[in-house]
Amino acid sequence: MTKPLPLTRWVFLLTGIYALVCVPAIILAERLGWSQRAFRSLSRLYSVPMKNLSSVLFVASLLALTSCAHVTSKQVIGDTPAKLDPKKWNGAWAVADGPLIHVRVKSADLGLLEVAWLEVEEEAIKLTRLDVRITEAGGWLWASSKEEKDKAFAIARISEPDQDLLAWTMESGPFIKRVKSGELKGEVLKDDKGKETKDVLLDGLHDADLKDIKDGKWGEVFDWGKPALNVRRLRD
Secondary structure, three states: OOOOOHHHHHHHHHHHHHHHHHHHHHHHHHOOOOOOHHHHHHHHHOOOHHHHHHHHHHHHHHHHHHHOOOOEOOOOOEEEEEEEEHHHOOOOEEEOOOOOOEEEEEEEOOOOEEEEEEEEEOOOEEEEEEEEEEEEOOOEEEEEEEOOOOOOEEEEEEEOOOOOEEEEOOHHHHHHHHHHEEEEOOOEEOOOOEEEEEEEEEEOOOOHHHHHHHOOOOOOOOOOOOEEEEEEEEEE
């Protein structure tokens, strides 16, 4: 029997279908002056109000860092906290025409960010916050984040903040190979039937490991064309 997709992947699938099919049609309808009633009815059917569509897509992109990463770690990756400049990090960020994500430096010396955003639902407005640890190794910045309910850190390569801020999660293949050979401490996770998955839980990654990744010694670790997170600065 085929294993059902986890909830977060259904979110990606459904919102992706909606975005690919309905959004272009709505834009075309607006340009040509056609009625948008059918599209708005479809929006209500899936409990995704038109004004909140970008919110759903934005939260889905955040889930890529917190729930869907195939490579996680028991510890913050990297040994050296990045020195964070509040002038570069503090402010409001968002996807195009989407909700705001507020970022502030919680500890400049410890490389600690506080991230918060609002989820607007019919029943209530929910505030979600997340602490993100930023380390530096090999001239690159690395992010580690974990919600209270999670047992492991989601990890990613993150860009220097400018007008845009991007993050890339890591492909699990190179890590599975090194965990099985004993080069890295960790485990390849198994599903409920005891079958190995593509998910890897690492004990951690040190500066030397991250530098090797940057130098390409581990092969293709990132899909640079598909960042897991892509937000734009709106205001300081």
